[in-house]
Amino acid sequence: MCGIVGYVGPQSALDVVVAGLKRLEYRGYDSAGVAVLADGGLAAAKKAGKLVNLEKELGDRPLPTGTTGIGHTRWATHGAPTDANAHPHLDNAGRVAVVHNGIIENFAVLRAELEERGHTLASETDTEVVAHLLAEEFSVTADLAEAMRLVCGRLEGAFTLVAVHADAPDVVVGARRNSPLVVGVGDGEAFLASDVAAFIAHTRSAIELGQDQVVELRRDRVTVTGFDGRPADVRTFHVDWDVSAAEKGGYDYFMLKEIAEQPKAVADTLLGRIDAAGSLCLDELRISAAELREVDKVVIVACGTAFHAGLIAKYAIEHWTRIPCEVELASEFRYRDPILDPRTLVVAISQSGETMDTLMALRHAREQGSKVLAICNTNGSTIPRESDAVLYTHAGPEVAVASTKAFLTQLVACYLVALYLGQVRGTKWGDEVGAVIRDLSKISHEVERVLRTMEPVRELARTLAGKNTVLFLGRHVGYPVALEGALKLKELAYMHAEGFAAGELKHGPIALIEEDLPVVVVVPSPRGRSVLHDKIVSNIQEIRARGARTIVIAEEGDEAVVPYADHLIRIPVTPTLLQPLVATVPLQVFACELATARGNEVDQPRNLAKSVTVE
Ligand code: M6R
Numbered sequence: 032m033c034g035i036v037g038y039v040g041p042q043s044a045l046d047v048v049v050a051g052l053k054r055l056e057y058r059g060y061d062s063a064g065v066a067v068l069a070d071g072g073l074a075a076a077k078k079a080g081k082l083v084n085l086e087k088e089l090g091d092r093p094l095p096t097g098t099t100g101i102g103h104t105r106w107a108t109h110g111a112p113t114d115a116n117a118h119p120h121l122d123n124a125g126r127v128a129v130v131h132n133g134i135i136e137n138f139a140v141l142r143a144e145l146e147e148r149g150h151t152l153a154s155e156t157d158t159e160v161v162a163h164l165l166a167e168e169f170s171v172t173a174d175l176a177e178a179m180r181l182v183c184g185r186l187e188g189a190f191t192l193v194a195v196h197a198d199a200p201d202v203v204v205g206a207r208r209n210s211p212l213v214v215g216v217g218d219g220e221a222f223l224a225s226d227v228a229a230f231i232a233h234t235r236s237a238i239e240l241g242q243d244q245v246v247e248l249r250r251d252r253v254t255v256t257g258f259d260g261r262p263a264d265v266r267t268f269h270v271d272w273d274v275s276a277a278e279k280g281g282y283d284y285f286m287l288k289e290i291a292e293q294p295k296a297v298a299d300t301l302l303g304r305i306d307a308a309g310s311l312c313l314d315e316l317r318i319s320a321a322e323l324r325e326v327d328k329v330v331i332v333a334c335g336t337a338f339h340a341g342l343i344a345k346y347a348i349e350h351w352t353r354i355p356c357e358v359e360l361a362s363e364f365r366y367r368d369p370i371l372d373p374r375t376l377v378v379a380i381s382q383s384g385e386t387m388d389t390l391m392a393l394r395h396a397r398e399q400g401s402k403v404l405a406i407c408n409t410n411g412s413t414i415p416r417e418s419d420a421v422l423y424t425h426a427g428p429e430v431a432v433a434s435t436k437a438f439l440t441q442l443v444a445c446y447l448v449a450l451y452l453g454q455v456r457g458t459k460w461g462d463e464v465g466a467v468i469r470d471l472s473k474i475s476h477e478v479e480r481v482l483r484t485m486e487p488v489r490e491l492a493r494t495l496a497g498k499n500t501v502l503f504l505g506r507h508v509g510y511p512v513a514l515e516g517a518l519k520l521k522e523l524a525y526m527h528a529e530g531f532a533a534g535e536l537k538h539g540p541i542a543l544i545e546e547d548l549p550v551v552v553v554v555p556s557p558r559g560r561s562v563l564h565d566k567i568v569s570n571i572q573e574i575r576a577r578g579a580r581t582i583v584i585a586e587e588g589d590e591a592v593v594p595y596a597d598h599l600i601r602i603p604v605t606p607t608l609l610q611p612l613v614a615t616v617p618l619q620v621f622a623c624e625l626a627t628a629r630g631n632e633v634d635q636p637r638n639l640a641k642s643v644t645v646e
Contacts, residue, residue, distance in 0.1 A: 032106035032640040033118075033132035034058035035212070036229045037193040037203040039248050040220020044068075044100030049086065051222070051229030052102045054277055056082050057285075057430050057634065057641040058132075058225060059106025062117035065089075066128035066195060069097030073197040075128055077117035081635075099201055101193050101223075103130035106640040109138070110155030120159040122166035123151055129165060129194040131158040132225060133210040134645050136188035161186070165194055175199045176247040176254070179206050183245065183258050189387065189645065193223055203248040206258075207240045210644045211385045213411055214238040214246055214253055216267075221248040225642075227270045227411065228277045228428055235270040239411040268411055276427045284633040286431035286523075290619050291482060296436040297612065298475040299425035300443040305472070309465040311451050317420040318376075318402055320455040326376040329356040329452075330401075332364050332392040333380035334643065336434040336518060337441055340406075341380050342511035343611050344445035350608065351453040351467075362388040362646070365395035375401040378448065382429055382437035383642040384412025391646065393418060406444045408437050422448060431634045432641045433523055435619045438515065439478070442612055446471060467606070474612050477603040481616045484601065488617045491582065491598050492624035495549055502543065502550045502579075503530040503618075504570060506563050509553035512611045516551055516618035522636050523626035533570040546578035551621075553614050554585040554592055556607050564591070571595040584614055 034055025038047040044067045052063055063085040064077025074094040078084040082104060103118035110116035119128035135141075138157035141164065145152065150163045161182060168178035175196050183192075189209035195202070205212050205223045215222030215230035215237055222230035223246065227237050238253065240246055244263050247254045255263045282288040306312045329348055331341035341358040348356040359369070361379070371377070377396040381389045384407040393403045393414065405418035408426050415421035424440035450467055453459030495501070501520055505513035513530035520528035531540050533552070544550070552571050557564040568591050575581050575595050583596035586604050593599065602613045626633050 032059050032642060032644045033225070034104040034229070035130050035132055035191060035193050035223070035225045036102045037205060037223035037248065038220070039099045039201055039203050040217060040250055041098060042220065044097050045089070045094055047233070048100045048102035050232065051224055052082055052104050054228040055225055056104050057432055059104050059640045060635050061105045061107045061112030062114070063102070063104045064117045064119050065094070065100060065102040066119040067094055067097035067100035068195055068197055068200055069095035071197065073121070073126060073128055073195065075119050075121060077114060077119065079112050079114050079117060099195055099203060101128060101130050101195055101203060108134050108645060109157045116154045116156050118158060120154060120156065120162045122162045124166065126197040127162050127166045127169065127194060129158065129162045129192055131161060131190055131192050132644060133190035134188045135160065135186050135190055137186065141185065161192055165196070169196055169198070173198070175202055175204045176245055176256070177260070179204045180245050180256070180258055180260055183208070191225065201249055205240070205246045205248070206244070208243050209387065209390070209413070211412060212240045214240060214248070216253060219250050221250065221253055223248060231270060231277055232274045235273070237268055237270055237411060239266045239268060239416065241265065270410070272427050277430065284431065284623070286433055286435060286623050286633050289429055289431055289436045290616070290623065292427065293436045293439050293616065294475040294479040294482070296426040296440050297443055297478060300440040301471060302425065304447060305468055309468060310461060311447060311454055311464060311468065313422065313447065313451050316404070316422060316451070318404060322402065323376070323452055323455050325374055326354060326452070327374045329354055329376045329378060330369065330371070330396070331356065331358040331378045331380065332361040332389055334361050334386050334388050336438045336515060337380040337382060339511045339515040339518070340438055340441035340445055341378070342514070343442055343508050344378070344449060346508050347446055347449040347608050348452065351449045352456060352458050354452065361386065361392040364392040371396055371399035371401045373400040373402070377401045377403045378406060379403055379414055379418060380406045380441050380445070381414050382408045382434055382441070384409040384414040385642045385644050386414070387644050387646045390414055390417065404448065406441055406448070408440065432636055432639050433519055433622070438615065439612055443471065446609070470606050470609055474605070474609060477605060477613050478616060480603055481613050485617065485620045488600055488620050489624040492621045493628045496625060496628035498526065498549055500527040500548060502540070502548065503528065503553070504533040504536065504550060505530070505553035506533045506567050507555055508608060508611050509555055509614065512553045512614050512618070513551070515615055516622070519619055519622035520625065522639060523622045523631060523633060524629055525631060525637070526625070533567050536570055536573065541573065541577070544574050544577040544579045548579050549582055550574050550579040551582045551584065551618070554583060554589065556586050556604065556610060557589050557591060568592060568595065584617055
């Protein structure tokens with residue numbers, strides 16, 4: 032949460048920083064601000080609301096031109112989203128500016144101490160104390176990196192900080208504990224950002240900062256140390272996507288673009304993981320086959336949409352490997368003293384790789400001796416770095432707050448892990464693995480086909496714009512799909528939406544059914560597990576008899592549902608376990624269109640941020 036940018040180089044810092052903030056606005060959009068070093072001083076501007084408000088302010092009251100600067104886009108934690116609470120925060124002399132992502136837990140004590148020493152603090156934020164502390168330390172050390180190290184030693188909590196000082200021209204200093212911070216190394220210029228998207232237009236060469244590290248950027252030099260001042264080892268990496276991947280490319284919203292990119296994202300996630308003989312080769316997995324054979328339990332931890340991917344993975348893992356699998360909300364996990372040991376494989380699923388709840392869950396698991404495998408979309412992020420192994424999804428950057436292509440690729444990665452476990456443990460024969468892989472390889476075309484038939488879904492969504500509630504039902508893997516459909520609708524359309532296991536209906540939720548209430552039902556394939564299919568057809572009849580308006584998502588050729596569907600959305604015939612890859616797509620389109628019809632901001636829904644880097 033919160034996007035941070037820093038720049039030093041020959042270009043106008045304001046232009047580079049504001050352009051970077053535009054790419055980071057998905058991380059928070061309660062307020063935005065910038066500071067530049069110019070004419071021997073420091074100039075800053077900040078505004079509540081979205082970045083356009085700041086841009087207007089900068090148009091009305093331009094800042095002097097400088098080549099060193101920082102910027103911030105905020106998701107509010109301490110203090111309301113006002114101009115005063117917007118970042119950057121300055122010291123009383125207006126010589127230091129600091130931006131921050133995270134929470135400084137001991138800020139109240141530090142603030143009281145500062146006030147006792149005569150400082151006047153102008154905001155309600157936890158961040159402002161850092162500007163004042165940095166000013167104090169710099170007045171002694173005259174070295175901004177050293178001042179930052181000293182200040183960090185006094186802070187508790189999770190924080191990423193970036194600062195400039197008017198008396199340290201051509202220097203930007205950053206510090207990282209828990210929240211993300213990446214360095215971009217250009218030719219005679221350097222960048223700092225919460226996400227490489229902020230500087231990808233300038234350089235694809237990046238340095239991943241580790242935990243408790245301070246970085247000093249100069250035009251020609253990047254120096255990284257630990258909080259203790261010792262030189263730190265860093266990992267450099269090349270960003271394997273370019274600036275076009277982080278742009279809307281003609282779509283009205285990033286979400287629409289990302290929905291459309293799903294066939295490619297699914298195909299890319301499979302790429303290079305199947306050998307010529309059709310077997311799985313997850314060479315990048317740093318947990319050996321011998322270790323995987325010892326696993327006696329899998330525990331999946333994740334949040335939100337990634338949690339729904341985990342719920343679906345459980346069906347595949349247990350069915351294909353016969354290993355018990357638990358799926359848990361990462362935010363609940365470590366607080367209930369879970370039973371973990373070295374034979375437990377913990378799978379942490381996260382698009383961003385920065386979700387604090389998931390990070391804390393995996394740290395807890397490792398402390399108990401369990402091995403952690405991350406399924407992640409973001410190279411250079413914390414969750415893969417702190418895991419024993421990682422399987423990257425190759426969705427490319429996901430900018431819209433609502434997760435779409437990341438979800439489908441998380442599913443693919445989960446299927447690969449499940450199959451691989453089955454392969455190395457011998458619970459799946461090679462030909463069985465090969466058959467599933469062949470089905471998976473066809474899926475990207477099926478997703479493509481679904482996308483071509485979405486106009487009726489959009490039309491239907493528009494007719495439901497005035498409704499207050501939509502329910503979602505599913506069975507087996509269709510149940511997590513129902514949960515995902517409801518989550519998308521809540522976060523985008525701000526409607527009351529709930530997902531239920533269809534079998535639970537008669538245990539209470541059926542009382543919610545009333546005349547014309549839209550109920551989306553995800554119908555399992557009539558082939559294979561036809562008992563499930565027959566049961567859900569009965570469930571559809573039960574709700575329809577009570578007045579529900581049934582919106583049925585069913586396989587092509589499933590005629591049994593036709594008499595009971597007020598609206599029928601067809602999806603391709605797919606093996607049961609893989610059905611979520613095609614069944615989720617209409618629900619994404621449905622939520623996106625409903626949000627548009629209700630006049631909501633699709634890419635930046637209210638109160639949310641893309642990466643939840645606080646617990
Ligand atoms: O980056 P992560 O996958 O760890 O994020 C987890 C959730 O915050 C995320 O999936 C969230 O639920 C999405 N906004 C849902 O669309």
